[in-house]
Amino acid sequence: MPGRKKRTGPSAAKRNLPLHLMLLPGILIVFVYNYLPMGGLVMAFQQYKPTRGLLGSAWVGLQNFRLLLSFPNTKQVVLNTLIIATSKLVLGLIVPVVFALLLDEIRSRRFVRSVQTIVYLPYFLSWVILGGIFFNILSPSTGIINRILEMVGLPTQYFLGDNQHFRWVLVLTDIWKTFGYGSIIYLAALTSIDSTLYEAAAIDGANRFRQVLVVTLPGISSIVFVMAVLSLGNILNAGFDQVLNMYSPQVYQTGDILDTFIYRIGLQQAQYSLSTAVGFFRSVISFLMISISYFLAYRYGNYRIF
Amino acid sequence: MFGDNIRNVPEGMTIENNPWLSKFKEYGIDVTYKFVATNAEDMTTKINLAIATDDLPDIIPVNSTQYKDLLEADMLADITDAYDRYATDEVKNLLNQDGGLMAENAIVDGRRFGIVLPTQFADYVPVLAYRADWLEEAGLQPPGSMDDIWNMAKTFKNNKMGGTCVIGIGLTKNVLDLLTPSVGLFNALHAYSGIWLEKNGTLAYSSIQPEYRDALGMLANYYAQGLIDPEFGTKDMKAMWEDAISGRSGVVVSHFCAPFDVINGVKLEQEWAYSRMFPTDGQPVKAQNSAAFSGGVVYSAKGMNPEAMIRMYNLYEKFTREDFATYNDNAVLNFAYPIYVGVVDANPKIYREYNEFITTGTKPAKTTQGFDGVLEAAEKYRLNQDIEGGYIMYSIFGPEGTEAAVDYAILNDGYMVSAFTGATTDNMALYGANLKTIEEQMVISIIKGDQPIGSFDTFVADWKANGGDVLTQEVNDWFSKR
Numbered sequence: 001m002p003g004r005k006k007r008t009g010p011s012a013a014k015r016n017l018p019l020h021l022m023l024l025p026g027i028l029i030v031f032v033y034n035y036l037p038m039g040g041l042v043m044a045f046q047q048y049k050p051t052r053g054l055l056g057s058a059w060v061g062l063q064n065f066r067l068l069l070s071f072p073n074t075k076q077v078v079l080n081t082l083i084i085a086t087s088k089l090v091l092g093l094i095v096p097v098v099f100a101l102l103l104d105e106i107r108s109r110r111f112v113r114s115v116q117t118i119v120y121l122p123y124f125l126s127w128v129i130l131g132g133i134f135f136n137i138l139s140p141s142t143g144i145i146n147r148i149l150e151m152v153g154l155p156t157q158y159f160l161g162d163n164q165h166f167r168w169v170l171v172l173t174d175i176w177k178t179f180g181y182g183s184i185i186y187l188a189a190l191t192s193i194d195s196t197l198y199e200a201a202a203i204d205g206a207n208r209f210r211q212v213l214v215v216t217l218p219g220i221s222s223i224v225f226v227m228a229v230l231s232l233g234n235i236l237n238a239g240f241d242q243v244l245n246m247y248s249p250q251v252y253q254t255g256d257i258l259d260t261f262i263y264r265i266g267l268q269q270a271q272y273s274l275s276t277a278v279g280f281f282r283s284v285i286s287f288l289m290i291s292i293s294y295f296l297a298y299r300y301g302n303y304r305i306f
Numbered sequence: 307m308f309g310d311n312i313r314n315v316p317e318g319m320t321i322e323n324n325p326w327l328s329k330f331k332e333y334g335i336d337v338t339y340k341f342v343a344t345n346a347e348d349m350t351t352k353i354n355l356a357i358a359t360d361d362l363p364d365i366i367p368v369n370s371t372q373y374k375d376l377l378e379a380d381m382l383a384d385i386t387d388a389y390d391r392y393a394t395d396e397v398k399n400l401l402n403q404d405g406g407l408m409a410e411n412a413i414v415d416g417r418r419f420g421i422v423l424p425t426q427f428a429d430y431v432p433v434l435a436y437r438a439d440w441l442e443e444a445g446l447q448p449p450g451s452m453d454d455i456w457n458m459a460k461t462f463k464n465n466k467m468g469g470t471c472v473i474g475i476g477l478t479k480n481v482l483d484l485l486t487p488s489v490g491l492f493n494a495l496h497a498y499s500g501i502w503l504e505k506n507g508t509l510a511y512s513s514i515q516p517e518y519r520d521a522l523g524m525l526a527n528y529y530a531q532g533l534i535d536p537e538f539g540t541k542d543m544k545a546m547w548e549d550a551i552s553g554r555s556g557v558v559v560s561h562f563c564a565p566f567d568v569i570n571g572v573k574l575e576q577e578w579a580y581s582r583m584f585p586t587d588g589q590p591v592k593a594q595n596s597a598a599f600s601g602g603v604v605y606s607a608k609g610m611n612p613e614a615m616i617r618m619y620n621l622y623e624k625f626t627r628e629d630f631a632t633y634n635d636n637a638v639l640n641f642a643y644p645i646y647v648g649v650v651d652a653n654p655k656i657y658r659e660y661n662e663f664i665t666t667g668t669k670p671a672k673t674t675q676g677f678d679g680v681l682e683a684a685e686k687y688r689l690n691q692d693i694e695g696g697y698i699m700y701s702i703f704g705p706e707g708t709e710a711a712v713d714y715a716i717l718n719d720g721y722m723v724s725a726f727t728g729a730t731t732d733n734m735a736l737y738g739a740n741l742k743t744i745e746e747q748m749v750i751s752i753i754k755g756d757q758p759i760g761s762f763d764t765f766v767a768d769w770k771a772n773g774g775d776v777l778t779q780e781v782n783d784w785f786s787k788r
Contacts, residue, residue, distance in 0.1 A: 049375055049378075049379070050354070050357045050358040050375065051357060051375045051376055051378065051379030051381055052378075052379055067736075070772065071740050071772060072744060072768055072772060073740065073743060073744065135540065139537065139540075140536070140537060141472065141537060141554075158536065158537065158539075160540045161537060161539040161540050163756075248479040248539050248540050249479055249480070249481070249539070249743070249746040249747060249750055250479070250539035250540075250747070250750040250751070250754070251539075252743060252746070252747055253747065256743075264739050264743070265739040265740065267351050267354065269735055269736075269738060269739045270350075270354045270371060270372070270735065271735060271736060271739070272358070274736070
């Protein structure tokens with residue numbers, strides 16, 4: 001390009017050297033903690049013995065994967081994971097958006113702030129604590145929920161012990177815990193909508209509901225879309241902490257997910273190869289989902305990471 | 307390992323500063339815990355991680371799988387010389403109480419690679435605990451048969467005894483674990499879960515036998531009659547006992563430790579009694595046990611002082627014997643873990659000695675280690691009704707205590723010991739978790755009536771197809787080589 005001084009190699013590198021150095025620790029950490037452990041994936045193709053190490057263990061090819069597929073529970077576990085994770089994804093998207101829209105309609109700033117604080121709180125409680133609390137609240141004989149059902153004349157339900165209810169309990173309690181936190185980003189997006197648009201809509205005769213449809217929703221649609229596609233990467237992440245603290249053998253049928261499955265056969269029985277095979281399988285699916293979602297976000301949501 | 311006792315560490319003691327560590331230090335052995343765990347499962351996980359990261363402590367409590375892996379990888383120290391030279395005769399005697407049956411598992415080509423505790427299972431029989439005050443109020447006789455037990459549970463529940471009783475008999479969610487009410491009931495119905503039985507000269511898996519099917523059918527029937535807690539699927543042992551102590555149930559299928567929980571009810575002026583489990587027929591109730599090699603304590607090949615470990619065993623034996631009151635307290639004993647070696651079948655022996663003392667009024671000439679401590683505590687309750695000081699010991703070792711059921715089992719062929727006594731094989735570790743999962747699901751769904759009893763046959767087929775046949779072949783190969 002004429003008129004513009006061409007940057008010479010050494011001086012540019014010199015100028016950027018501090019920046020590169022600042023980047024170095026981050027890269028090193030990612031390399032050590034995210035890339036090096038990938039070498040462990042080789043375990044999935046071995047009969048791994050910790051005492052023999054990665055190099056000394058016998059190579060068995062795809063035997064671990066075959067064994068996994070032969071277990072009668074594997075299909076159900078994958079299905080459970082997909083159903084639970086998908087329900088959480090869908091509701092985890094709708095509920096915070098609706099909540100943010102409703103909250104945005106409220107005039108009193110003080111009320112809005114206190115509601116926000118209250119609904120954020122559960123996000124900071126661990127599932128170990130919540131597991132115990134829900135065990136009590138949902139108990140058929142002593143729990144408050146069933147007392148209320150009784151009072152209005154409905155039959156009591158064994159929420160944590162019934163395969164019909166267990167997934168819903170997982171999904172709803174998870175949504176309850178996270179929707180407040182999840183709504184932060186939408187509330188932020190809502191404040192960035194130009195208020196003159198509402199005035200224009202009002203002059204054109206739109207009522208409140210119509211304004212939400214034609215101004216608010218389009219205004220935050222791109223961020224909703226981006227959040228939706230990004231969460232696709234979690235398609236096989238049904239929430240280990242939560243399930244481990246709330247499930248029991250009687251609801252394995254609908255509640256056992258890949259992570260708890262890995263935990264039981266892997267850590268407790270020291271079957272590292274088998275659990276690595278499950279983990280590998282899970283990662284491949286997640287990778288595909290993330291790739292697709294990134295492509296979609298790039299294409300339609302105008303979202304770029306790189 | 308610090309079980310629930312981690313919460314009642316005696317005043318002034320800490321993990322860094324306690325009688326055992328001071329005692330070891332006094333004798334020149336400076337001990338620090340590499341890690342502590344709150345239960346056996348947690349300990350297994352932590353040891354597995356330590357093995358995987360090659361970050362082992364010197365003294366390691368291992369299960370049989372870990373033992374085998376470490377041995378194969380030459381990661382265990384040969385402690386033969388240290389053991390021969392340093393171990394006192396008392397310690398050697400304690401470790402060989404079963405005639406060296408279990409210790410054999412730690413000896414390879416004449417060299418010793420670990421300390422294995424002698425096998426003992428006498429205490430592990432089902433014991434019934436029930437509300438004696440309710441029994442009297444309902445005008446019933448103490449149970450003498452299986453039907454009596456269920457009838458008692460039924461009466462308690464139907465009459466809503468105490469205004470609170472709504473549960474017949476409680477179970478726990480881990481239906482297959484040893485010492486749970488479900489396994490106690492299986493055994494009383496002559497069914498056994500997860501052990502190997504000798505049938506016609508070959509070994510067969512107990513969980514696929516017709517007796518198991520029958521037992522599940524009977525429990526399903528009791529469940530359908532409302533006599534089994536419908537919420538058992540989410541309850542652990544603690545929750546089950548809470549039901550009992552809060553008066554929501556009055557019949558508990560437990561084991562010899564029941565008084566440790568019952569005492570909380572006794573403090574609320576409840577009256578409890580204990581009895582053995584009764585069969586449905588004339589056959590004796592046999593308590594199941596897998597006397598398989600379950601592991602031991604080993605010394606890392608990287609460690610420098612295997613003799614220190616042996617000397618710790620010596621000190622352990624010496625001070626639990628000489629200063630029982632200080633060192634044998636359960637909470638204090640935890641600080642010595644994994645160094646531990648007890649007298650095999652000490653409890654039934656102490657039971658007999660204590661009852662001899664009560665009838666004759668004089669202490670037997672020779673008593674078992676621990677007798678004096680039991681005597682002191684139990685007499686507090688027998689003579690002065692001191693609940694806090696002696697209810698537990700008296701209710702275990704007294705004439706109508708839980709050990710009476712143990713004594714009865716010893717005298718009446720009351721044990722069903724697994725015919726497989728070898729170490730866990732690779733395939734058992736590989737298929738075990740999954741086979742246990744499908745068995746748990748089957749048992750719970752049949753008892754609750756979610757599945758008909760016919761689904762037991764599906765389970766048997768599934769079990770065989772998913773590694774069961776491989777295991778059967780494996781244990782039979784082991785059996786024929788013996």
